[in-house]
Amino acid sequence: MSPSPASFEPAPNRAVRGRDDACPGALRLHRADDGALARVRVPGGLLAADQAHALADAATELGDGQLETTSRGNVQLRGLAQGCGAELAERLSAAGLLPSLSHDRVRNIVASPLAGLDGGPGLQGWLDELDTLLQRSERARALSGRFLFALDDGRGDTAGLDADLTLIARPDGGALLRPGRAAVAARVEDGPRAALRAAEAFLAVADGAWRVREADPDGSRLFAALGLTPGPLPELPGTRPAVGRHPGALVVGLRFGRAGAEQWHRLADAAHDGLRVTPWRSVVLPGVAAVAIPGLRTDPASPWEGATACTGAPGCAKSLADVRADAAAGLDATTGSGGLPVHWSGCERRCGHPSGQWVDVLATGPDTYRISQQSGSTTEVTNHQMAAAVADARRTT
């Protein structure tokens, strides 16, 4: 698979702009229907076991007892009580999860979750350097909370995430920098430093845009600003890690990216060498061969593999349905492996939808859904009919 961006994006989901970037953070909580929501940035998805325990404790003592992973490998706490912001910030700071008050929302960095574990290059050096450079950059404070850096170890997993700036490790030890959805990339000497310079150059041309693809669709302005000469993008395998056992690690799937605090504590207890939250609603446990935690999955042939859903009702007032309950019932009633990724949404914003090819399941009422396929065909179904129709669409799109 080439690291091309999403080719299937339902028309109503194209860039929606308000006056402000309201992306939540650890300090800037979002008021949801089920209480306040905090998004804790976890660069590269890397958590030490004690940090994971601290998040679970915060979820229990300040929130609704659930932890949510996001499509950028971050962690959200929901159902937070009004006025708990100061205590949450104190807890996160003590756990090393809030190293910068001024740059909290811009530390959006995803990294290939199996990097350095199964024979490919590690990304820790790039990750640490980029995170440090970002936090030291006064200009970077102006980046949108949606601006995303992707570090790819060459397998093409995070390179397919439609990031704003992607660094790709090359077999010769070098690095390629790809801006947004550009069809080209340029060799760079110091990848993290080049990525930061590119982010700062983007701010100079952004003119209100939040994403590189909006201000510089072919990357030419950023390449010119950095004095880089781009060349063709290499073909990359494009494999994201399925749940289950891999050389050097175990990937554990979370239902719609959610885990209860007790499940999360057990994941942290099982970790030999930290945890890696993936952008695909799973957690990597390096050096672990097996775990058995009720409600979490390690079977790659499950229909839950590749299944995601937005928050839906009752957490989001915009939702026409309790999409997670409906989707879970449908997935539990399905046999065999899933096929294409599928995403359920309670409204046309389609929060958290995947990149690349996927099946779109949109609530059109409290008991009705529209299923859209890559080919453009759509099917209107009742909730009762949905499981079979979704299974067909995942196999045939």
Ligand code: SF4
């Ligand atoms: S897609 Fe719509 S219903 Fe779902 S969380 Fe986003 S705004 Fe809410």
